[in-house]
Every structure is written in C-alpha cells, then in structure tokens.
Amino acid sequence: MQLDVGAFVNVADQVAQEVANNQLKSQINGQMTTIGVGQGGQEAKNINQNTQTPSTPPIFWEEEGFPDIEYWDNEYADLVQFDPLKVRYDNKYPNHRFLVLHYLGNLGSREDKNNDAMKTNKGNLADRSKQKGNIDRHEVPYASTIEGGKNALTFPASASQNQAHGRALFQFYRKHHFIGGEEFWVPLPKYSQKRIPVPSAQPNLIPRSKPIGGYPGQGIGNLISDFIKWLTGKRIRLPDPIPAPIPSPVPVPIPFPR
Amino acid sequence: MKNIDTLISELDEILKIYNSIEYHKLQSPLNSDVLHFYFNKLNIENKSFESLYKWKNGEKENEYCQMMQYGGLLSLEESIKLKENYLEGCVENIFIPIISDGEQILLFNNNRSKNYGRIYLYSVPLLYIEKPISCFDSLETMIITIVESYKEKAYIYDEKERWLNIDSEKIKLIAKKNNKKSAYWKEHDPLYWEDWYEI
Numbered sequence: 001m002q003l004d005v006g007a008f009v010n011v012a013d014q015v016a017q018e019v020a021n022n023q024l025k026s027q028i029n030g031q032m033t034t035i036g037v038g039q040g041g042q043e044a045k046n047i048n049q050n051t052q053t054p055s056t057p058p059i060f061w062e063e064e065g066f067p068d069i070e071y072w073d074n075e076y077a078d079l080v081q082f083d084p085l086k087v088r089y090d091n092k093y094p095n096h097r098f099l100v101l102h103y104l105g106n107l108g109s110r111e112d113k114n115n116d117a118m119k120t121n122k123g124n125l126a127d128r129s130k131q132k133g134n135i136d137r138h139e140v141p142y143a144s145t146i147e148g149g150k151n152a153l154t155f156p157a158s159a160s161q162n163q164a165h166g167r168a169l170f171q172f173y174r175k176h177h178f179i180g181g182e183e184f185w186v187p188l189p190k191y192s193q194k195r196i197p198v199p200s201a202q203p204n205l206i207p208r209s210k211p212i213g214g215y216p217g218q219g220i221g222n223l224i225s226d227f228i229k230w231l232t233g234k235r236i237r238l239p240d241p242i243p244a245p246i247p248s249p250v251p252v253p254i255p256f257p258r
Numbered sequence: 259m260k261n262i263d264t265l266i267s268e269l270d271e272i273l274k275i276y277n278s279i280e281y282h283k284l285q286s287p288l289n290s291d292v293l294h295f296y297f298n299k300l301n302i303e304n305k306s307f308e309s310l311y312k313w314k315n316g317e318k319e320n321e322y323c324q325m326m327q328y329g330g331l332l333s334l335e336e337s338i339k340l341k342e343n344y345l346e347g348c349v350e351n352i353f354i355p356i357i358s359d360g361e362q363i364l365l366f367n368n369n370r371s372k373n374y375g376r377i378y379l380y381s382v383p384l385l386y387i388e389k390p391i392s393c394f395d396s397l398e399t400m401i402i403t404i405v406e407s408y409k410e411k412a413y414i415y416d417e418k419e420r421w422l423n424i425d426s427e428k429i430k431l432i433a434k435k436n437n438k439k440s441a442y443w444k445e446h447d448p449l450y451w452e453d454w455y456e457i
Contacts, residue, residue, distance in 0.1 A: 105447075107384070107448060108426050108427065108430060110383070110384050111327070111384070111424075111426045112424075112426050114361075114362075114381075114383045114384065115327065115424055115426075117383075118359070118361075119419075119421055122420075122421065136361065136382065137360055137361045139361075139383055142383065143383035143384065144383070144384070144385055159344060162382055163348060163382060163387060166382040166383075166385055166387050167387050167388060169385065170385045170387065170449065173385075173449055174449045174450075178449070179447075
C-alpha cells in the first residue's frame with residue numbers, strides 16, 4: 001500500500017490554519033477560551049500531574065480499551081514510525097510510542113477527509129465489510145484529525161469496538177474542550193511489544209461507555225450552561241462535572257545493573 | 259413542492275444519466291406482499307417511504323452503490339439487519355436506516371410525535387454516534403438535494419475510477435437551501451450536542 005508522504009508536509013500548515021481560524025472565530029463569538037496548539041498539554045497536566053510532563057499534550061489512554069482498533073492503529077504507526085512528526089516517544093512511558101494527531105474542527109474538511117480515505121482505500125478488505133453487525137471500517141489517522149484523509153488507511157475492525165472507540169474519542173475531545181488544531185497523542189505499544197493480532201468481528205466485549213441521553217452529573221452543568229446561553233446568547237464551555245478518569249499506565253520497572 | 263412519485267422519477271432519470279454504473283447496482287422492488295411484510299416489521303406507515311421502496315429495493319446483495327455521499331439505498335432486508343444488530347442499543351429505536359456507505363448511515367425518524375420523517379446522519383468517522391444529527395428535512399428534500407447536486411455537478415461520477423467525486427462546498431450550499439430545518443448544514447460544534455440534538 002502506498003502512502004503519499006508529500007502530503008504530510010501540509011499538516012503543519014493546516015494546524016496553523018485551524019488554530020488561526022478558531023482564534024478568529026473565538027474573538028468574533030466572544031468565547032471565553034481559546035485553545036491553541038500546546039495549550040492542551042497544560043490541561044492534561046492539570047488533570048493528571050503525576051503522569052504527564054508539561055510538554056506532553058493530552059493522551060488518549062482510552063485507546064488501550066479497544067485492542068482491535070489499537071492493533072490497526074499500530075499497523076499504521078509501523079508505516080510512519082521513523083517520522084518524528086507522526087510518531088513520538090516519551091521517557092516516562094518506556095513501553096509506548098505515540099501517534100501524534102491534531103483535532104480537526106472543520107466539519108466540511110472532515111467529510112472531505114472521510115471521502116478521500118475511502119477513495120484511497122477503495123476495494124480493500126475493509127471496503128467490502130458490507131455485512132454489518134460484526135465488521136466496521138476503521139480509518140487511521142481518524143477523519144476527525146488533520147492527519148486523516150487521503151493518507152489514511154482503512155481496516156476491517158470489530159464494529160462494536162469501532163463504535164465504542166468513536167464514542168470514547170468524542171468524550172476525549174469534549175473533555176479537553178478541543179476547538180480545532182490541538183495536538184493529542186494516541187498511545188500504542190512499542191514495536192517490540194506489539195500485542196498478538198486480535199481477529200476482527202469479536203463479540204461485543206466492550207460495554208457502551210455512556211448511556212444514551214446523558215452522563216452522571218451532566219444535568220446541572222447543562223442547566224447552568226443553558227441558563228448562561230439564555231442570558232447572553234452564547235454557549236460557555238463548562239468543565240464536565242465528573243471528568244472521566246484517565247487510566248494511568250503502569251510503569252514497568254527497568255532492571256538496574258548491580 | 260413536487261409530490262414524492264414525481265421526485266422519485268426525476269431521481270431515476272438523473273441516476274441513469276449521470277451515474278448509470280451505480281444505478282445498475284440497485285435492484286427491482288419486492289412484490290407487494292413481501293414489501294408490506296417488511297413495512298410491518300419496521301413498524302412504518304409512511305407514503306414517501308413506501309414509494310421509495312416501490313421504486314427500488316435498495317442495493318443488490320454484496321454491492322455498494324454510490325448514489326450520494328452517504329452511500330446507496332439499503333435493501334429492506336439490510337435495513338432491518340442494521341437496525342436490529344448494528345444500531346441496537348447505540349441510537350434510539352425510532353430510527354430506520356435507509357442509506358449507508360458501510361460506515362455512515364442516514365436514518366429515517368419514525369417517531370410521529372417529533373420531527374417525523376426527518377432524516378438524521380449517524381457517522382462513526384464524523385463522531386455523530388449516539389446522537390445522530392438532522393441532515394435532511396424529509397425524504398422529499400433529500401431527493402431534491404441529490405438531484406440538484408448531480409445537476410450542479412456537486413456529484414461527478416468518474417467512470418474510469420468508478421468513484422463518485424463530491425464537492426462538499428457545493429453540496430453544503432444546495433443542502434442548506436433545501437433543508438432549512440436540519441442542523442447539520444448550520445454552524446454548530448459537533449462536540450456540543452446539547453445545542454443541536456433534537457430527539
């Protein structure tokens with residue numbers, strides 16, 4: 001499978017464009033917060049000071065709950081592992097490498113990226129995953145990121161995991177109040193520690209993360225937010241009342257020579 | 259607005275002219291008894307919905323039909339399968355899948371008490387999963403949008419590549435004009451469903 005490496009060069013430009021657009025949009029709308037590249041890392045530090053350095057952007061640790069998806073994301077990481085813009089390493093997490101992605105706020109671009117990804121991958125196994133119920137088409141880098149699109153690869157993945165992964169990603173973006181252009185990392189096992197391939201079409205082992213219709217404690221936040229919107233005509237982003245816990249990775253002891 | 263049968267005839271003509279390869283992936287309608295058996299199973303009584311399936315019973319088995327950007331019309335059998343297996347427990351039970359590209363699904367709102375007949379988008383890549391967003395005001399406006407998109411060259415079928423190229427900016431303008439009640443074409447933040455979720 002061929003990757004259009006040249007197109008990746010445009011990612012930095014797109015990130016800058018997304019951030020500039022959103023800063024402008026925020027000024028126009030009079031929003032309270034404007035989040036740019038790098039600032040997301042500060043948020044992540046606030047949430048979990050023990051595990052993340054100030055320079056580390058938010059990490060999507062929930063990825064580890066979806067072995068089928070993680071496996072395919074890792075396959076993609078293998079292809080781009082020597083590009084420091086796409087895969088990073090952090091001394092704090094010796095067993096991990098991280099896929100570097102940027103949230104894409106522009107919906108029109110997301111549609112284009114999804115279409116481009118489908119076109120690039122047309123005819124592959126994932127594209128023929130028509131018999132629904134078990135198999136879904138997983139796309140990496142995700143359509144909701146600047147890196148997605150014609151450079152993305154699609155893979156047949158367990159439908160239940162793909163859906164649940166999408167829901168977890170949605171919650172992750174929301175928790176960090178992403179607008180567009182923010183960097184985040186997807187943790188993956190290092191090449192030497194890759195997990196055994198998980199066959200697709202697994203039974204639904206992952207329970208739905210949240211019930212339809214809301215989350216515990218969300219009602220009060222919504223009421224306040226709706227009231228402020230009613231008063232001012234603007235939606236103010238309140239932090240989620242009960243932030244989802246970020247599972248901390250278990251550090252693996254490095255043997256010390258005696 | 260033209261009636262549904264006239265609109266479906268227009269769609270039929272347009273697909274034959276602009277996208278005949280994908281058009282031939284659609285299959286003939288089921289006979290009346292079987293049709294009504296499936297309508298009963300889906301618990302639907304809607305003239306527009308019935309007319310659509312009296313035109314075609316969706317894609318042939320194991321075929322992908324790129325009729326529009328969200329895929330092709332699902333057969334009634336596929337629609338039931340999707341509703342009962344894939345979407346079960348994920349979205350509200352009132353939705354009936356009608357169009358899919360294998361990843362994104364257009365859902366018909368079968369809830370008579372609120373926004374009945376409106377079409378909603380379920381999409382894993384765009385992250386409209388538990389909360390589908392209104393995309394077309396009705397089946398009629400969806401067909402008008404598709405027909406106009408072909409005429410305005412927002413959809414261009416590449417016969418060599420066998421791929422429907424889409425101009426999302428043009429489609430957005432056409433869809434917004436024809437679907438004034440639908441949230442998807444308006445400015446919104448997809449992460450804040452409290453502002454646009456209607457169900």
